[in-house]
Amino acid sequence: CASPPSSYSITLIPGDGIGPEIISVVKDVLVLVGSLEGIKFEFQEVLMGGAALDATGVPLPDDTLSAAKQSHAVLLGAVGGYKWDKNEKHLKPETGLLQIRKELGVFANLRPATVYSPLVDASTLKREVAEGVDIMLIRELTGGIYFGEPRGFGTNENGEEIGFNTEIYATHEIDRIAHFAFKVAQKRCGKLCSVDKANVLEASMLWRKRFLAIAQEYPDVELSHMYVDNASMRLIRDPKQFDTMVTNNIFGDILSDEASMVTGSIGMLPSASLGASGPGLFEPIHGSAPDIAGQDKANPFATVLSAAMLLRYGLGEEKAAKRIENAVVDTLNRGFRTGDIYFAGTKLVGCKQLGEEILKSVESNV
Amino acid sequence: CASPPSSYSITLIPGDGIGPEIISVVKDVLVLVGSLEGIKFEFQEVLMGGAALDATGVPLPDDTLSAAKQSHAVLLGAVGGYKWDKNEKHLKPETGLLQIRKELGVFANLRPATVYSPLVDASTLKREVAEGVDIMLIRELTGGIYFGEPRGFGTNENGEEIGFNTEIYATHEIDRIAHFAFKVAQKRCGKLCSVDKANVLEASMLWRKRFLAIAQEYPDVELSHMYVDNASMRLIRDPKQFDTMVTNNIFGDILSDEASMVTGSIGMLPSASLGASGPGLFEPIHGSAPDIAGQDKANPFATVLSAAMLLRYGLGEEKAAKRIENAVVDTLNRGFRTGDIYFAGTKLVGCKQLGEEILKSVESNV
Ligand SMILES: CC(C)[C@H](C(=O)O)[C@@H](O)C(=O)O
Ligand SMILES: CC(C)[C@H](C(=O)O)[C@@H](O)C(=O)O
Numbered sequence: 081c082a083s084p085p086s087s088y089s090i091t092l093i094p095g096d097g098i099g100p101e102i103i104s105v106v107k108d109v110l111v112l113v114g115s116l117e118g119i120k121f122e123f124q125e126v127l128m129g130g131a132a133l134d135a136t137g138v139p140l141p142d143d144t145l146s147a148a149k150q151s152h153a154v155l156l157g158a159v160g161g162y163k164w165d166k167n168e169k170h171l172k173p174e175t176g177l178l179q180i181r182k183e184l185g186v187f188a189n190l191r192p193a194t195v196y197s198p199l200v201d202a203s204t205l206k207r208e209v210a211e212g213v214d215i216m217l218i219r220e221l222t223g224g225i226y227f228g229e230p231r232g233f234g235t236n237e238n239g240e241e242i243g244f245n246t247e248i249y250a251t252h253e254i255d256r257i258a259h260f261a262f263k264v265a266q267k268r269c270g271k272l273c274s275v276d277k278a279n280v281l282e283a284s285m286l287w288r289k290r291f292l293a294i295a296q297e298y299p300d301v302e303l304s305h306m307y308v309d310n311a312s313m314r315l316i317r318d319p320k321q322f323d324t325m326v327t328n329n330i331f332g333d334i335l336s337d338e339a340s341m342v343t344g345s346i347g348m349l350p351s352a353s354l355g356a357s358g359p360g361l362f363e364p365i366h367g368s369a370p371d372i373a374g375q376d377k378a379n380p381f382a383t384v385l386s387a388a389m390l391l392r393y394g395l396g397e398e399k400a401a402k403r404i405e406n407a408v409v410d411t412l413n414r415g416f417r418t419g420d421i422y423f424a425g426t427k428l429v430g431c432k433q434l435g436e437e438i439l440k441s442v443e444s445n446v
Numbered sequence: 447c448a449s450p451p452s453s454y455s456i457t458l459i460p461g462d463g464i465g466p467e468i469i470s471v472v473k474d475v476l477v478l479v480g481s482l483e484g485i486k487f488e489f490q491e492v493l494m495g496g497a498a499l500d501a502t503g504v505p506l507p508d509d510t511l512s513a514a515k516q517s518h519a520v521l522l523g524a525v526g527g528y529k530w531d532k533n534e535k536h537l538k539p540e541t542g543l544l545q546i547r548k549e550l551g552v553f554a555n556l557r558p559a560t561v562y563s564p565l566v567d568a569s570t571l572k573r574e575v576a577e578g579v580d581i582m583l584i585r586e587l588t589g590g591i592y593f594g595e596p597r598g599f600g601t602n603e604n605g606e607e608i609g610f611n612t613e614i615y616a617t618h619e620i621d622r623i624a625h626f627a628f629k630v631a632q633k634r635c636g637k638l639c640s641v642d643k644a645n646v647l648e649a650s651m652l653w654r655k656r657f658l659a660i661a662q663e664y665p666d667v668e669l670s671h672m673y674v675d676n677a678s679m680r681l682i683r684d685p686k687q688f689d690t691m692v693t694n695n696i697f698g699d700i701l702s703d704e705a706s707m708v709t710g711s712i713g714m715l716p717s718a719s720l721g722a723s724g725p726g727l728f729e730p731i732h733g734s735a736p737d738i739a740g741q742d743k744a745n746p747f748a749t750v751l752s753a754a755m756l757l758r759y760g761l762g763e764e765k766a767a768k769r770i771e772n773a774v775v776d777t778l779n780r781g782f783r784t785g786d787i788y789f790a791g792t793k794l795v796g797c798k799q800l801g802e803e804i805l806k807s808v809e810s811n812v
Contacts, residue, residue, distance in 0.1 A: 174645045204575040204682055225591075225613060225647065232648050240617040243652030247591060248610040250602050277696075279540045281591065282598050286609030312700045313707040316570055316682060330643075334678045334700055341679040 087120035088395055091151040091359070093144070096130040096173060097368025098378035098431075099157025105380040105435035106155065106387050109404065112442050113391075117400040124151065128180065129159025129173035129368075139176030145183055153394035154184070154361045155387060158368035182222050186353035186361050187253070188260045189219040189332065190393070193319075193339040196348060198412045202421055203344030209319065215339050216268060217325045218261045219332025221353055223253040224283070226329050247283045249328065254290040256356065261326035262298040268324050273304045275311045275327035275335065287328065308335070315339055340365055347379035347420045350386035352393045362390040376430035379418040381408055384438060407441035414441070453486035454761055457517040457725070459510070462496040462539060463734025464744035464797075465523025471746040471801035472521065472753050475770065478808050479757075483766040490517065494546065495525025495539035495734075505542025511549055519760035520550070520727045521753060524734035548588050552719035552727050553619070554626045555585040555698065556759070559685075559705035562714060564778045568787055569710030575685065581705050582634060583691045584627045585698025587719055589619040590649070592695050613649045615694065620656040622722065627692035628664040634690050639670045641677045641693035641701065653694065674701070681705055706731055713745035713786045716752035718759045728756040742796035745784040747774055750804060773807035780807070 092107060094100040107123060114121050126144040133139050139159075148154045159173040169175060193215040195203065203210035228246030236242050258274075265272035274291045276284035288305055295303045306314070308331045314321060315335065319342045327335060340349045346366045353361040364382030372378060385408060392401035416437045417426045429437070458473060460466040473489060480487050492510040499505050505525075514520045525539040535541060559581040561569065569576035594612030602608050624640075631638035640657045642650035654671055661669045672680070674697045680687060681701065685708045693701060706715045712732045719727040730748030738744060751774060758767035782803045783792045795803070 169648075169651070172645060178646070204571050204684070206570055206572055209570040228610070233652065236616050238616075238618075241652060242614060242616045243647075243649040244594070244612055244614040245647045245649050246610055246612055248608060250604075250608045251606040252604075277699075279538060280544070281609075281611045282535075283609040283611050285535070286599065286607060309699045309703040312678070312704040313712070316704065316707040318570070330696075331700075333643075333675045334697075337675040338678040338682065338704065341682040346679070 084395070085152070087122050088153070089122045089124065089151040091148045091154040092123050092125045093128045093154065093156040094125065094131070095128055095157040095159040095368060096161045097158055097370040097373040099159070099368055101374070101376065101378050101431050102364070102380040102383040103155065103157040105431060105438070106383045108435060109384055109438055109442060110387055112439055113400050113403055116442070117397070117403065119397060119400055128156070128176045130161050130164045132176060133164060133167070133171060133173065139171065139173050140179045145180065148180060148184065148359060151359050153359050153390045155383070155390055156361060156363035157383065158364065158366065160368045161370040178226060181353060181361065182227060184358060184361055185222065185355035187220060187222045188257055188354045189221040190264070190352040190354070190389070191217040191219060191332070191336040191340070191349070191365065193217060193343050193349065195343045196345070196409070196412060199345050199348065199421055201423065203342060205316070205319070205342060205344070210342065210344065213319045213342055215319065215322045215325060216264060217327070217332065217336045217339050218257065218264060219336055220253070220257045220328050223249055224329035247281065247330070249283050249286060251286070251290060254287050255294060257326065258291050258294040261324065262294065262301050265301045265324040266298065270300055271302050271304070271323040273306055273322060273325045275306050275308050275325060275331055277308050278305070279307060283328070311335060312338060315342060336365070345421050346382070347418065348381050348385065350382050350389050352386070352389040354393055360390065360394040362386040362394060376432055377419055378431045379420050380431055380435055380438070384408060403442060403445060406445070407438055410441035410444070410446055411437050450761070451518070453488050454519070455488045455490065455517040457514045457520040458489050458491045459494045459520065459522040460491065460497070461494055461523040461525040461734060462527045463524055463736040463739040465525070465734055467740070467742065467744050467797050468730070468746040468749040469521065469523040471797060471804070472749045474801060475750055475804055475808060476753055478805055479766050479769055482808070483763070483769065485763060485766055494522070494542045496527050496530045498542060499530055499533070499537060499539065505537065505539050506545045511546065514546060514550065514725060517725050519725050519756045521749075521756055522727060522729035523749065524730065524732065526734045527736040544592060547719060547727065548593065550724060550727055551588065551721035553586060553588045554623055554720045555587040556630070556718040556720070556755070557583040557585060557702040557706070557715070557731065559583060559702070559709050559715065561709045562711070562775070562778060565711050565714065565787055567789065569708060571682070571685070571708060571710070576708065576710065579685045579708055581685065581688045581691060582630060583693070583698065583702045583705050584623065584630060585702055586619070586623045586694050589615055590695035613647065613696070615649050615652060617652070617656060620653050621660060623692065624657050624660040627690065628660065628667050631667045631690040632664065636666055637668050637670070637689040639672055639688060639691045641672050641674050641691060641697055643674050644671070645673060649694070677701060678704060681708060702731070711787050712748070713784065714747050714751065716748050716755050718752070718755040720759055726756065726760040728752040728760060742798055743785055744797045745786050746797055746801055746804070750774060769808060769811060772811070773804055776807040776810070776812055777803050
């Protein structure tokens with residue numbers, strides 16, 4: 081077991097919209113946790129998305145990528161905004177995000193959907209349906225239709241314009257996400273639900289075949305299969321039936337967002353994207369919210385919780401991770417809320433003040 | 447204007463599982479409505495899905511297809527079951543369904559998600575969120591990744607097995623579903639939300655481009671665009687924001703099922719699949735429910751409402767369609783329920799008895 085480095089290098093990518101505000105809060109939180117837990121961080125701030133487009137003409141500058149690759153972990157705010165919405169594909173902020181995922185090889189996207197007790201009423205689902213929901217959805221992030229070739233535009237035999245993409249999975253891509261998912265399930269309740277459309281799509285049939293084969297190596301995990309249309313229903317009908325879920329890139333995009341909305345507060349939800357080695361990418365699941373950018377209204381909790389995932393999954397610093405997560409619960413219990421999770425009887429504060437309250441909770445460590 | 451035929455020929459496909467029970471109820475309903483409204487039907491029952499596999503070795507026999515093509519409309523119960531789940535793709539019951547959709551050219555799938563007042567508590571969404579939901583989701587049904595070529599299995603340059611499918615849309619496929627959707631929106635609240643993933647997929651970019659172009663011809667319709675991941679969130683967060691939605695085959699598969707679960711009672715939801723000409727295909731959205739097949743527990747409402755869609759969209763018999771829909775509401779108001787929509791204080795009945803109660807409501811026509 082190698083001893084941890086004397087200092088971790090963290091790449092911070094504030095990005096667009098509310099990104100800079102929330103990253104600024106999280107940096108303070110990391111510094112404080114570090115000083116309390118005896119962990120040193122070196123931060124490097126770099127550009128991506130719209131901010132990078134404006135400054136350099138590309139959504140993922142080489143400098144950003146090499147800084148990210150050389151660091152121990154990457155923490156991202158959010159990218160995108162109306163301003164760049166009409167850009168051509170290779171000049172969209174989102175393209176930078178897709179590129180960095182691919183370049184870092186972070187094939188496994190961990191998307192917890194956790195209902196926090198004090199926020200259960202934020203869900204549009206009835207209390208008894210939402211309460212206690214605790215799903216870990218794993219999305220394959222660097223394969224499938226988002227990256228598959230051939231793709232593009234063309235003309236068919238009738239002279240009409242066509243647009244096309246390729247959903248494609250190779251055995252090793254399925255196998256590595258399967259092993260990853262089985263291991264996550266082992267550490268949770270030992271129930272893994274693999275979501276596909278194997279009644280129609282060949283890519284899904286291979287997916288299911290590989291999962292069935294790899295299941296032999298994890299006799300302690302109970303594997304089930306569900307069609308994606310059915311899964312999208314059951315997430316609303318009875319989300320508590322799910323423990324660990326795993327699915328491909330596109331289905332994961334749709335279902336992870338659906339699952340997050342089951343909790344009612346996407347302002348609370350972090351994510352981690354991990355590869356076989358090298359730095360992981362950690363980001364809140366919400367977007368850049370250009371409509372409230374710069375107004376001190378953004379909710380920093382999801383990014384703070386992404387920093388906790390960074391500590392746990394990226395650096396193996398479990399104690400510091402837990403300290404942050406406890407601080408979030410403590411801040412919630414003390415009643416502090418940004419507008420998106422506010423309700424009568426709680427204390428409405430801005431992004432900055434919420435950050436200060438989180439620091440107090442980190443400090444007091446109750 | 448051609449006068450209606452003296453008698454409509456209806457192809458009935460009971461299919462598998464609970465299919466035969468619910469089709470038998472609906473046949474009686476159609477006969478009664480016909481006699482009361484002066485409409486004559488000739489029915490022809492044919493095989494599809496698992497039933498056809500067992501009897502003929504294929505999921506869509508030629509006889510079935512030609513009967514369907516020669517009739518004025520096709521009413522389907524449901525197909526599929528555990529028994530055939532492991533079959534190869536071309537021998538799956540679902541393949542028969544995909545084939546008949548393609549063969550009939552029914553490119554537009556109408557999926558209403560309507561919350562019935564007496565059933566609002568069946569939704570897992572809070573009453574204030576679910577009440578009044580009335581969405582018409584239109585799914586492109588004969589294109590996209592379900593049918594796109596190339597597809598299949600193969601070996602990549604590393605000698606690994608791969609599985610692949612092609613998401614592909616040609617201009618005419620997008621245009622015809624767009625015109626269809628705009629026209630539906632015109633007859634509803636004039637709001638059309640087109641769902642895509644145009645920030646990543648070329649097939650979606652073409653989709654969006656064509657919708658923007660065709661929107662010029664419908665200045666009375668307010669067109670909006672939404673990414674599929676966002677749509678899957680908003681359907682839970684605030685389903686009432688949607689009036690008419692339109693999307694591609696795969697997104698439509700997932701979102702229409704999600705929307706239906708928002709209503710809480712998929713046993714209530716019909717569907718219609720229409721082409722440019724020729725017979726439409728009408729079916730409940732629920733599956734064949736093999737676990738309760740033959741036990742007189744199935745809920746026939748969704749198939750009865752599919753028959754109403756058949757009368758409206760397939761035959762242009764609006765008055766008869768309305769009569770059936772009113773009868774469904776009346777039967778609900780009189781408290782009759784199958785197990786799936788039962789709650790304390792209502793009257794639990796079997797499929798057959800519910801059928802008889804619907805007949806009474808059709809007769810009394812309140
Ligand atoms: C912005 C977009 C490319 C991205 C995706 O679909 O992967 C986003 O929706 C996400 O889920 O992180
Ligand atoms: C059975 C299957 C092929 C079908 C589909 O996905 O189209 C079903 O899920 C549906 O939505 O009608």
